[in-house]
Amino acid sequence: MKTSIAVLALAVAGAIVPGAALAQSAGRISGAEAGNAERGREIFMDKDVARCILCHRPPGEKVGGNIGATLRGIAGRMSEGEIRIRIMDITKVRADPLMPSFYKTDGLVRVAPEWRGKTLLTAQQVEDLVAYVQTLK
Ligand code: HEC
Numbered sequence: 001m002k003t004s005i006a007v008l009a010l011a012v013a014g015a016i017v018p019g020a021a022l023a024q025s026a027g028r029i030s031g032a033e034a035g036n037a038e039r040g041r042e043i044f045m046d047k048d049v050a051r052c053i054l055c056h057r058p059p060g061e062k063v064g065g066n067i068g069a070t071l072r073g074i075a076g077r078m079s080e081g082e083i084r085i086r087i088m089d090i091t092k093v094r095a096d097p098l099m100p101s102f103y104k105t106d107g108l109v110r111v112a113p114e115w116r117g118k119t120l121l122t123a124q125q126v127e128d129l130v131a132y133v134q135t136l137k
Contacts, residue, residue, distance in 0.1 A: 025081030026088055029103070029123035040132025043125050050102065050121055050129065058136050067098060075134040084130045102126060 028034070044052040045061075057064025059072045074083060085092050088103035102121045121129075 026085040032123035035127035035131030037131040040128035
């Protein structure tokens with residue numbers, strides 16, 4: 001009985017400790033150019049590619065879902081890197097999120113070309129989205 005309590009305590013500690021050490025920010029993804037906000041808006045609005053618009057309704061847009069926030073004025077609250085990590089892999093900052101992880105690489109910064117196809121979005125699409133989200137006033 002004592003053993004199982006100790007094992008349980010370890011399991012709980014194990015679930016908390018790695019979370020505390022997770023990165024909160026990410027630099028530009030290697031291989032991608034500086035983001036283009038206009039392209040980013042197109043990706044954001046596209047219902048087949050990223051589907052951001054199904055959950056978020058940015059300021060000034062007539063359509064959009066309300067599962068996620070409007071993202072109004074987000075650049076005033078977060079750095080570019082903090083916005084990027086949330087688009088890449090929201091699990092780095094939120095346990096059990098509703099938002100999908102669009103560029104999940106498990107903390108790797110430089111991803112070998114053969115693994116890039118494993119993400120929902122390309123590095124360039126993420127950079128374009130970061131540039132667009134930063135324009136939301
Ligand atoms: C299935 C719904 C859904 C989709 C699709 C989605 N999001 Fe989200 N988003 C959320 C929710 C909900 C949150 C709050 C964190 C959570 O609980 O998942 C969030 C959080 C965010 C945040 C952080 C906002 C803050 O103030 O903390 C950003 C930035 C963001 N989303 C951008 C995007 C972009 C860009 C896309 C498309 C690539 C996208 N989201 C697609 C639901 C979604």
